[in-house]
Amino acid sequence: MKIVIQPERHSEILMEVIPVFEGGKVLHVCNSCAARVQRFIKFGRFDASLGSTYKFTKEKDLGAIKEEVYVGLGKEEEITSERIRKAVSMAIKEVKKLNVEKATVRFIDLDDISTEEVVKAIAEGAVLGNYEFNNYKKIKEGRVFLNEIRIASVAQEKVEAAEKALQEAELLINSTIFARNLVNEPANVLIPEELAARAMAAGKESGFQVEIMDKNQIEALGMKAYLEVAKGSVNEPKLIVMRYFGDEENKEDVTALVGKGLTFDTGGYSLKPNDSMVNMKSDMGGAAAVIGAISAIAKAKLKANVVAVVAACENVISGGSYKPGDIIGSMSGKHIEIVNTDAEGRLTLADAVYYAAEKEKASRIIDVATLTGAALIALGTSTTAVVTNNQELYNKLQSAADSCGERVWQLPAFEEYKELNKSSVADIKNAGGRLAGTITAGLFIGEFVKDTPWMHLDVAGTAWSDVEKAYITKGGTGAAVRSLYYFVKNN
Template sequence: MKLAIQSERHSEILMEVIPVFEGGKVLHVCNSCAARVQRFIKFGRFNASLGSTYKFTKEKDLGLIKEEIYVGLGKEEEITSERIRKAIAKAIREVKKLNVEKATVRFIDLDNISTEEVVKAITEGVVFADYEFNKYKEVKEDKVCLNEVRIASVAEEKVAAAEKALEEAKVIIDSTIAARNLVNEPANVLIPEELAKRAEDMGKEYGFQVEVMHKEQIEALGMEAYLAVARGSVNEPKLIVMRYFGDEANKENITGLVGKGLTFDTGGYSLKPADYMLHMKNDMGGAAAVIGAMAAISKNKVKANVVAVVAACENVISGGSYKPGDIIGSMGGKHIEIINTDAEGRLTLADAVYYAVEKEEVTRIVDVATLTGAALIALGDTTTAVITNNDEFYSKLQKAAEACGEKVWQLPAFEEYKELIKSSVADLKNTGGRYAGTITAGLFIGEFVKNTPWLHLDIAGTAWADADKDYLTKGGTGGSVRTLYYLVKNN
């Protein structure tokens, strides 16, 4: 989609989105348009509550028809970037129903939100809501695609800042869309080898280095926990290591991003119910998030050093699969009693985070994983659960999430919870039972980060949308790409 900034209020484009506050306040419109909005409100056609819309059609010169979509921003005193993002997304969904190729969106000039933030919110609302994953449909729907959107009525003195923000936003959006695409690919296509190839292709396109290690190299590293999960599949594991060094003056400061890369998860011998297994292609949502974040960070030349690690594999059943009751080793030297083979992600992450700390010498680390159904039960599909050993690091994550409208929530990491993952026959067991499942899963991974400042993001609820909602489309959300980007960029 072509995206642009224009200072002019009017253009030749005959489809326009006009944001309106409750009470009828509308920016950058002529007197007749403002009066028209007041009439809509007076007669109950439109109330400008957040996300409400009203379509108005008028005839212009030469018989041309102009369509206007009025979209509600809600109360002016409650406006945020996220509310702008949601409102614009709702309007774009209405625009798409009209089968137009081009549209303009009126800029929202605010005192409490910067020009840059408004531009990013509008742009993300437009493109994310327009997203569709239809590459496997031989017969596409017969409709016109929206291929150009302009943000109009930007004051001349703000155009330069708006255009700069737009360029940054385009890269972040492209990277998030790439993450969505990875999650939406079927598991028969996106096997570990293919995920590694996609990462390599993105590295070439966006400008980060990619090293792919094969089974023999993984064995040489002593990654026994990772290999135990992988050994049931005919599709061999691939350890994907991505590197970007954009701050040569501070080479010793490296952020580690580790993503869970289960390209499919049956649960192993602790088999999942059939209905639960249907969407398990999304169990590599953490991998997609860190790959997407690396793309955005490198393409936008963020001043930072980042190493991302994905231990890609499948958890399936065969004669060689690991079993409940097994005791396995790990790269960090600890032995693990297997209680449940469906608690596999933490095993792959244990070796991956240890590798990042020990071999890549990262100085702080974030792991991102669709780890526990308990996170979805606790926080629903809007909020990512977080475990940390460093409250200052969490505070930075919180600010990064707020900057892009994503939500995070810190769960406690009290010492008492660690008792639940102690084993009587090994150093650890891979699940602590039903109680505090999200917490104990995170703390298990924390056993392998040494003393490195660490954040664990459980995105089980936020990596996937069961239906279209706001600017999310059914399927992979690309969740956490933007949060990771701003965490690295601003800290």
């Protein structure tokens, strides 16, 4: 979708989104709009609560029709960039119903929120709210797609800042959509080899290097835990390593982003029920996030060094699959007791984070994974759970997430939780039981990062949505792409 900054409103506008605060305050007020809003409120048609909408149609000169969608911003004293993002996305959903190609959104000029933040919020809300995954659907003949948004009534002295902010917003929008598309692809299409190919294509487009390692190379690295998960599938694993070095003067300062890359997960011999398995194409949501993030980082030419690692494979059943009760090795040399073959993502991540620390010499490691159902029980679908061994690292992530409207929440990492992962027959077991499941899963991964500052993001609840929620559309969400980008940019 094309997004344009437009300093002035033009009389030929035929589709306009008009933001309104509760009480009826219209920004960039025109007398007719203000009067209409008061009538809508008086007769109970529109209350301007956050995300509420009302469509008004009027005739213009020469019989032309102008459509106006009024959208509520809620209480003026509660306005944030995230509330703008949500409101605009709700308005765009109404606009789409009108089968128009172009729409204008009035700029929201505020004292407490910068021009840059407002522009990003409008652009992200509009485009991400308009997202559809139609790769395998026949499009109805004659359907009109919304393909251009104009952000209008931007004061001339703010246009330069608005256009600069829009460039960054488009990077993040496109990278988020790229991640969504990866997650939404069916598992029979996005096998590990295909995920690797798409990472390679993203590297060529965005400007980062990509190295793809095959099974023999993975074996040579000693990544035994990763290979145990992968060996049940006819689709061979691919270790995807992406490198962007934008700070040549500080080559030793490297941030590693490690994404869980299970392109499908049956649970192995600890088999999932069908209802839990049907959306397991999304089990590579962490991989999608880190590929999307490094794409945005490279395109923006940030002054930073980033290595992204994805240990891609499938967890399926065959005569060669690993089993509950097995004791397996790992790249670190630690032996792992398998108590649950559905706790497979942490096994691939154990080798992947160790690789990042040992071979890529990462200064800090952030892993992103659709890891535990316990994360949904604890935090639902709106918030990403975080476990870390470094408080400063988490504080920086919190700031990055706040800047883009994503929600994260730190879970405790007390020594008592590590006790739950202890094994009587091996160095560690791969599941600590039902209690504190998100924490013990994260701490398992933390045992393989050596002494590196590390943070684990469990996006099991946020990387996929079963329902539409404002700019979060059904299916893959692209969660964590923007937070990771801002984390790297600001640090």
